[in-house]
Amino acid sequence: MDFEGFLKDLSSFLDKNQILLEKEDVLFYSLDRTKDFEPNGSCVVFPKSTEEVQKIVLLANQYKIPLVPSGGRTGYSGGAVATNQEVIISLSKMNRILEFDATLPAITCEAGVITKHLQEKAKEHHFYFPVDFASSYSSLIGGNIATNAGGIRVIRYGSLRNWVSGIEVVTGKGEVLNLWGKLIKNNTGYDLKQLFIGSEGTLGIITKATLLLTQIPKNTVVFLISCKNFSDVLECLKESKHHIKEILCFEVFDSSCMELVCSKHQLKNPFSNVPSDVWYVLIEAEIHQDEEIPYMDFINSIADFSIDVLYSTTESIKKGFFRFREDISEAVAMSGRFHKNDISIPISYMDQFIKNIKELVNQHYKDYQLFLFGHAGDGNIHVNLLTSYEKDINQFKKEMQEFDLQLYGMIKHYNGSISAEHGIGLLKKPYLLYTRSPQEIEYMKSIKKIFDPNNILNPGKIFDL
Numbered sequence: 001m002d003f004e005g006f007l008k009d010l011s012s013f014l015d016k017n018q019i020l021l022e023k024e025d026v027l028f029y030s031l032d033r034t035k036d037f038e039p040n041g042s043c044v045v046f047p048k049s050t051e052e053v054q055k056i057v058l059l060a061n062q063y064k065i066p067l068v069p070s071g072g073r074t075g076y077s078g079g080a081v082a083t084n085q086e087v088i089i090s091l092s093k094m095n096r097i098l099e100f101d102a103t104l105p106a107i108t109c110e111a112g113v114i115t116k117h118l119q120e121k122a123k124e125h126h127f128y129f130p131v132d133f134a135s136s137y138s139s140l141i142g143g144n145i146a147t148n149a150g151g152i153r154v155i156r157y158g159s160l161r162n163w164v165s166g167i168e169v170v171t172g173k174g175e176v177l178n179l180w181g182k183l184i185k186n187n188t189g190y191d192l193k194q195l196f197i198g199s200e201g202t203l204g205i206i207t208k209a210t211l212l213l214t215q216i217p218k219n220t221v222v223f224l225i226s227c228k229n230f231s232d233v234l235e236c237l238k239e240s241k242h243h244i245k246e247i248l249c250f251e252v253f254d255s256s257c258m259e260l261v262c263s264k265h266q267l268k269n270p271f272s273n274v275p276s277d278v279w280y281v282l283i284e285a286e287i288h289q290d291e292e293i294p295y296m297d298f299i300n301s302i303a304d305f306s307i308d309v310l311y312s313t314t315e316s317i318k319k320g321f322f323r324f325r326e327d328i329s330e331a332v333a334m335s336g337r338f339h340k341n342d343i344s345i346p347i348s349y350m351d352q353f354i355k356n357i358k359e360l361v362n363q364h365y366k367d368y369q370l371f372l373f374g375h376a377g378d379g380n381i382h383v384n385l386l387t388s389y390e391k392d393i394n395q396f397k398k399e400m401q402e403f404d405l406q407l408y409g410m411i412k413h414y415n416g417s418i419s420a421e422h423g424i425g426l427l428k429k430p431y432l433l434y435t436r437s438p439q440e441i442e443y444m445k446s447i448k449k450i451f452d453p454n455n456i457l458n459p460g461k462i463f464d465l
């Protein structure tokens with residue numbers, strides 16, 4: 001690997017300020033939000049055009065230098081992590097909004113646009129980009145597409161895949177593919193762009209995208225409901241699907257989450273006299289006319305399955321309800337040594353699955369506190385375990401590795417997924433077989449070899465070749 005030769009050739013078309021070599025800077029760009037890996041990239045490059053991306057990829061093929069595509073590095077799977085002297089290729093300087101098309105409606109932009117900027121641009125045109133999550137201020141469009149990001153409104157809008165009309169991509173071979181038509185109908189063979197969405201930077205580098213927009217949800221109501229068990233939560237879900245036409249989100253969290261958020265942020269549980277072990281449901285829905293009590297038929301239908309129902313159409317109160325759900329991740333992270341899993345299960349098995357997790361933790365992980373929350377309307381649950389900082393770090397790692405194996409065994413049993421939203425990256429790579437069959441993995445490897453025959457792009461992510 002002639003790194004010096006590679007750098008010299010890079011310098012022939014990149015300016016000095018497009019190449020970072022200072023150790024501290026490179027280490028900073030070598031990590032995403034995972035804390036499990038030793039950062040060790042060799043340098044960071046900042047292309048400003050598709051042509052520069054292509055030249056970098058061609059050069060990397062010539063010198064056999066591995067590349068790590070990098071967005072906002074908010075990922076939770078180690079997909080954007082560089083541990084092996086890779087060159088990090090950051091799309092952050094390719095951040096132009098290129099076009100608004102009111103007829104689709106859609107926005108075409110470069111891959112380095114920050115998610116929030118795209119949302120704001122859509123709003124300026126009185127439209128809405130509906131894929132939204134807490135990292136929207138720092139994640140980039142290319143990273144969102146490469147991870148097929150989800151968020152809290154998947155139940156209504158689906159994940160990012162549904163909103164990509166087209167992409168431009170530089171493959172691992174260095175070819176530029178324009179898979180970015182604005183066509184609504186195009187049945188002309190395989191839809192190759194779908195392969196790149198969710199491929200975690202292993203097949204190609206996304207350089208541009210055309211993203212569809214929709215109408216801004218106008219009037220909404222938010223319900224906060226307490227239920228005595230998870231089976232009642234599922235009854236509420238069924239009833240909501242009967243009675244509420246436009247559910248924007250259906251989120252759940254257990255009483256451990258509520259207690260922790262209240263104590264960390266000096267908030268008061270809005271329900272009085274709740275029993276100690278309950279579930280909370282947060283539903284946001286669109287309303288189209290001014291009813292005094294929105295969706296009264298829904299409220300009546302869950303009378304037997306809920307302890308109490310609160311609702312509001314007032315912005316500040318709705319925001320207050322959302323805080324109980326949105327602040328959970330951060331509250332857990334502030335409270336000790338924590339371990340996260342983001343998994344999904346067919347919704348009909350969720351009740352039994354949750355009983356199994358609780359049994360497992362009660363029997364074998366007595367010095368851990370379990371926090372269950374997530375996007376229940378999509379079968380997506382975050383399983384978080386928390387223990388004290390006093391626990392020895394190596395013991396913690398060993399126990400959490402054992403826990404994961406037991407958890408993934410259960411997920412396999414219920415035909416679920418070990419990664420609902422965050423991807424496989426490096427973190428979940430050893431466990432891919434719990435969700436994908438050997439044949440599927442072989443097909444994935446064959447596809448990788450077609451687009452990236454020299455294994456230049458994100459080698460060692462998702463699977464090893």
Ligand SMILES: Cc1cc2nc3c(=O)[nH]c(=O)nc-3n(C[C@H](O)[C@H](O)[C@H](O)COP(=O)(O)OP(=O)(O)OC[C@H]3O[C@@H](n4cnc5c(N)ncnc54)[C@H](O)[C@@H]3O)c2cc1C
Nearest residue numbers: 071072073074075079140142143144146149150151201206
């Ligand atoms: C507080 C918080 C909340 C979050 N909530 C959610 C959530 O609700 N739902 C959800 O799905 N995710 C969530 N995430 C995870 C993360 O924000 C998303 O996955 C996000 O879309 C990643 O974008 P990024 O630009 O940060 O990508 P990065 O982390 O930089 O990269 C992610 C992967 O994409 C690849 N990649 C990056 N850019 C490109 C490109 N241009 N071309 C090809 N490959 C590329 C990388 O190599 C890596 O494999 C959350 C993260 C945080 C920190």
